[in-house]
Amino acid sequence: MELQRIDAGGGWRFWMLLFVITLVMPVLQAGADQSGGAVEVEGYASIVGGRKDQAREAALQNAFRRAVEQVVGVAVESKTVVKDAELLNDKIFAKSRGFIKTYRILSEHAESDAYRVKVFAAVSRHKLEQGLDDAGLLIRKLGKPRIAVVVLEKNTDGQTAPGGTVETQLVTTLGKRGYALVDRQAMLAVEKEAARGNGDHTDAVVRAAAAGGAEVVIIGRAEAAAGAAVGGTSMRPVQVTATAKAVEVDSGELLASVSANQRALNVNPAAAGSEALQKAAAELIEGLHRQLLAAWNKRLTGLRTVRMTVSGIAAADVSRLQESLKEQLSRVENVHDRGYKDHQLRLELEISGSLRELVDEVPSVELGQASLVVSGYSAGQLQTKWLSRPAKGGRGK
Secondary structure (H helix, E strand, O other): OHHHHHHHHHHHHHHHHHHHHHHHHHHHHHHHHHHOOEEEEEEEEEOOOOOHHHHHHHHHHHHHHHHHHHHHHHHOOHHHHHHOHHHHHHHOHHHHHHHEEEEEEEEEEEOOOEEEEEEEEEEOHHHHHHHHHHOOHHHHHOOOOEEEEEEEEEOOOOOEEEOOHHHHHHHHHHHHOOOEEOOOHHHHHHHHHHHOOOOOOHHHHHHHHHHOOOOEEEEEEEEEEEOOOOOOOOOEEEEEEEEEEEEEOOOOOEEEEEEEEEEEEEOOHHHHHHHHHHHHHHHHHHHHHHHHHHHHHHHHHOEEEEEEEEEOOOHHHHHHHHHHHHHHOOOEEEEEEEEEEOOEEEEEEEEEOOHHHHHHHHHHOOOOOEEEEEEEEEOOEEEEEEEEOOOOOOOOO
8 A cells, every 4th residue: 555655646746747847848948949049929910991811911921020120130230220221121021931930820819900910930040141141231240341352373274363263253252242352453462472482472461461451361272274185075174173261460360261172174174264263262252251250250259359559558547447448348358468668558358249349439438537549440459549638727647
């Protein structure tokens, strides 16, 4: 009998546990869906001419739009949503149904003059990011870094030609995707110089890119080699091997590295080479674009280091400034002192978000009888000036 009582108690506890799980699991699942691009929204539409069926469909479409709007609000900054409202409407919101993976109607009802429907919709982040990418909004979110492109290309005749097929296609496609590109003329001299040698010209290219105002430089090589005619025919194959890497100008950090191998067949080796080079360029673009977005998005969501100089500051004010930066700037997580000489302070800041956002915050720092002014900035660097203000009834330092 005792054993039976234990079994009965165990069974009771089992069924209670099962009951609790059935209650809790939907809540946990909803939480997981929310983080993965699924949202709960309500759609609304007016009933015109007594057509509840049309109003229901319109309310459902309105719910889809609201679901996509919510996920877009997470993907891009609110100021981007406001500034590019018309572009988002044309490219994204007007096509909301296409971004919905699945949906579940939670409730619906008709009012006297309107129809309401509440849904739980899963938005395809992959399709949405593609849409935002096509509209150039992801690049805008990242501050449209200025990019220089240098590709040394060797065609089937063995001659190295700067500004060839691969470079032209990279520049054209990246421009269409919203990248800010440095004038190609600024890079021609270094390309021609690099074409004369066979060594690694990365340093020279990076210096030239910096002089042209670039923040990132894409350095590549592409070589087309023609083979013998195939099977006794006049068709000749051409094999193209191409590589490219994206380097941050200021820090020298490698942001992306890709390679491509493509082949084409034609009676004219030059035509086959051009076709294979174009296919290689398309492959390089996709790899570079994907890796650059990943690297930059990681910076926006993680911490990065910015070197900051403060000119005109007295030694007695150094500690006060460092504390103020940490306490008042939301983007600054930590401040490291890297030296002081001749009234110039060198700091390293660990920041979240972008450098541009930090620059916008700097003027808000409260320093009593002094202010901090941004005098310049570039990738990874921020230059500021310490300005003392005269106190009432006295003179400033």
